[in-house]
Amino acid sequence: MLQRKLLVFFVLLCATAIGVFSRASWILNVYQDFFPPQNESVCACNKCLMEYDPWLSELMKESPEPFLSPTNNISEDTFNWWKKIQTDRRSFAFYNKTVNKVFQIFPTKVNFTRSSPDLCRTCAVVGNSGNLNGSRYGPLIDFHDIVIRINLGPTKGFERDVGNKTTYHVMYPRSFKKLDNTTHLVFFPFKISDLLWLIRPLAQKNITLTYISYDVILLFTKLSLNPAFMKYVHYVWLEKHGRYPSTGFLTLVLSLYLCDEVNVFGFGADKKGNWNHYYEEIKNTRLRTGQHPGKLEYQYIEKLHKQRKIHFFRGW
Known part of the structure; x- marks a missing residue:
């Protein structure tokens, strides 16, 4: 027993x-x-942007390749969405013909450094808000490996608050400005005519590469945002609010793919609640976002900051 x-x-x-x-x-x-164990970290930063996070991973896993290339074009379905945000009614066939011409003139090789346990790619995304006035963020912005600026935002005369280093400058035809030879243009095409704008100078008679204008020479260093990426941000991030994303918000989401650590400057209103640019006086205090869901975009920036995925410098 x-x-x-x-x-x-x-x-x-x-x-x-x-x-x-x-x-x-x-x-x-x-x-x-x-x-993952510490010695298997995806980057060498103290906190890597791409370390596992269910919320951010869910958003980012649906992303297409951010840039157009000869081997990475868009589907007709994406073209039909992109066509709705413009007045141009030319066909998908015409779009493809235009894109092929762009890449014949400006061969594009998308070759960004990937995340590595031995590398920490720090990025500053610099908007144009008046809250940069008096911020003295200039040295901090220039300290980053990559500095991304947007549209017409200048640096000359504002170095103390916005810095003077620019790695990538995001623009489209209406916001185009001359760049120095250390800055790469990231081109945002919002319509077919924007792509035609790229090739128009070379389509004129008696123009050769020897006599090409300074502005067009700089386009050889360009990267063109994929309209499919615009659609992805509109559908997945903004859940179809507004008509299409703003240039600033597209740039911010794009930076999440280019960098291991992202710091954001110059977004939102100043302390008086004005939505001015730091380089010009704008008396209209309303949020001028046009077709863009400005409040929702700003809420996403704050959420990314609270989730410690980015650091948001609010300015003064």
Whole structure:
């Protein structure tokens, strides 16, 4: 009888031990899946943007390639969405012909450095808000590996608050300005005529590469945003609010793919609630976002900051 009790006790003890070790093993596997060991970090920053986060991972997993290239064009379905945000009614065939011409003139090789455990790519995304006035963020902005500026925002005369380094400058034809030879143009085409604008100077008679204008020479360093990326931001991030995303918000989302650590400057209103540019006086205090869901975009910036995915410098 005693031997039988000892046998039952031994069997129960073994079953309990197996259960404990099995559960411990499952917990360890889950932990490793969600939190890789430190020596397997995706980058060399203190906190890497692309480390696992369910909310951000869900948003980013649906992204197409951000840039157009000869091997990465858009579908007719995406073209039909893109066509709705413009007045141009030319066909998908005409669009493809135009894109092919662009890449014949400006061969584009998308070659960004990928995340690496040995590398920390820090980016400053610099908007044009008046809250940069008096901020003295200039040295901090210039300290980043990559500085991305948007549209007409100048640096000359504003170096103390906005810095003077520019790695990538985001523009479209209406906001085009001359760039120095250390700055790469990131071109945002919002319509077919924007793509035609790229090739028009070279389509004129008696123009050769030898005599090409300074502005057009700079376009050889350009990268063109994929309209499919615009559609993705509109559908997945903004859930179809507004007509299409703003240039600033598109730039911010794009930076999440280019960088391991993102710091954002010059977005939102100044302390008086004015939505001015730091380089000009604008008396209209209303949020001038046109077709863009400005409030929702700003809420996303704040959420990314609260989730510690970016750092948002609010200015003064």
